Amino acid sequence: MDLDYQSVVAFSKSWGLFYLIALSIGVLVYTFWPKNKKGFDQAKKSILDKDDKPWN
């Protein structure tokens, strides 16, 4: 296959679309996966700790 303008355009117009859709699905699944909720809740509260020392 020649790497000319037309083929680059065809590639980006098809696969570009598919990979962005796949990525969005991946992100949504990760975000709403029930098991992840606990970790997220903990992460958002954890920064409010008054402790200002590294954990060792």
Added chain:
Amino acid sequence: MVAGLSRGDRQVALAISILIALCGLALAAVGRGDPIGTHGFIILLYALGVSFFVIAGYYAPEPDISRLLRYYDDPTKVGIVLAMAWAVFGLTFGVWVAALLAWPDLTFDAGWASFGRIRPVHTTSVIFGFGGNALIATSFHVLQRTSRARLPEQISPWFVLLGYNLFCIIAVSGYFIGVTQSKEYAEPEWYADIFLVVVWVVYFLIYIRTLQRRKEPHIYVANWYYMAFILVVAVLHIVNNLAVPVSFGHAKSYSLFSGVQDAMTQWWYGHNAVAFFLTAGFLGMMYYYLPKRAGRPIFSYRLSIISFWGITFMYMWAGSHHLHYTALPQWVQTLGMTFSIVLLVPSWASAGNALATLNGAWHKVRDDATLRFMMVAAVFYGLSTFEGSFMAIRAVNSLSHYTDWTVGHVHAGALGWVAMISFGSIYALVPWMWKRERMYSSKLIEWHFWLALAGTVVYVFAMWNSGIIQGLMWRTYNESGTLAYSFVDSLVAMHPYYIARTFGGLLFLIGAILGSYNIWMTIRQPGTALASQGEADEPHLAPQPALQAGE
């Protein structure tokens, strides 16, 4: 600062400074008679200055081993001071360059003071000098706190901070003597670009190495934004600056791209510089300092993740909206326009998330100017991302492009969002870093806030008016089908708005000067009882009683 380094660290610091000084000397030697030689001397002087500083503290007693049980904040402190210094310098040039449009004689017949030279001095100083230092300083702070781990060692953060500032100095001094590769926001020439790549790779490695040492299982969302900022800026910077120098002794280089490819590469870079330098990094700041200051967790953590990936992947495609109605293929323009519109979703998700976090803490926003800085930043973020999506539409762009509307849009983002969130974060951070109970004067923060807000509003409204008038005058035809106004006619119409924008910028500058004074006095005031308390976190969450303007 040198006292905080171990003996071995001091030796490494000295070795690196001398190595850079030698590079400067070599550049000065091969670049005789070319601006690159001047830059060689600047590098030499800078590196010698740093090495003298290290030598002066070389025989200080070694620091206590217990320092390893604390976070390493010295680079953050220096970064904050440098950020404020660049802010005052860059905003001063901003006011000057704005005044130049209203009163062209203000160049005083000096070549270095012409518009084409001091405009990039202004943009580089505020974006890279102020914004970059604020990002580096806060990122080291946020990274350690959210990872619950100290930075891996003590030399690389200094290399990043001081090396980055050397880059900024080379960039800005180059414009005065006429060095530029004429790419907006990527003006510095090849040697400065190569040096920045080294600095930037070290910066990213610090991030990765600290995250590897983290004790907190989850990587907090602010770090994702900071990492996207570092990683993507590296990619953009390398690709857009691919160029071949005339010789190793010449500052001038030729880009690898030409024609419409060059334009597309430049605006892919340019728009993503806005997206990842001026947005992602500062969103990282917002996602940490705003909840921290408000004392409330972020409204929706899930929303912050979705908006992160939305922003990261969609911004990449938006750059072509800078090239509507050009030789760029129509479908690429449409692609850029479409992604720009879809981008409104993750952008408003972030802005809404920030404002919803404050829901229930509005009394704090009222009483505490620091938090109010952050709140207003989120509002301006929402406004300017909406405006940006709107202006990316081809038909709207036909009116707005090449006019002052664009300038107004950029400043709504840069003053209203970037600078406001930075000032808010710095005001939250300074007492924390220097272990003071509070800032030297909360009244001055209040003054700074209202000056900054008034300045931004005056500036943006002036440019909206001016831009739309300009755009309409340029597209008005008379009965015979020729243009109704000459370019000079539109220039005359701009004059009052240029004066107004200079005034708005001046208000903003005065605010930044007050802020710098306030920060300086906070650093200088003697440590309070807090210093002895040791590791207490942020002592000032209950702010001073209300200090309303006009009271």
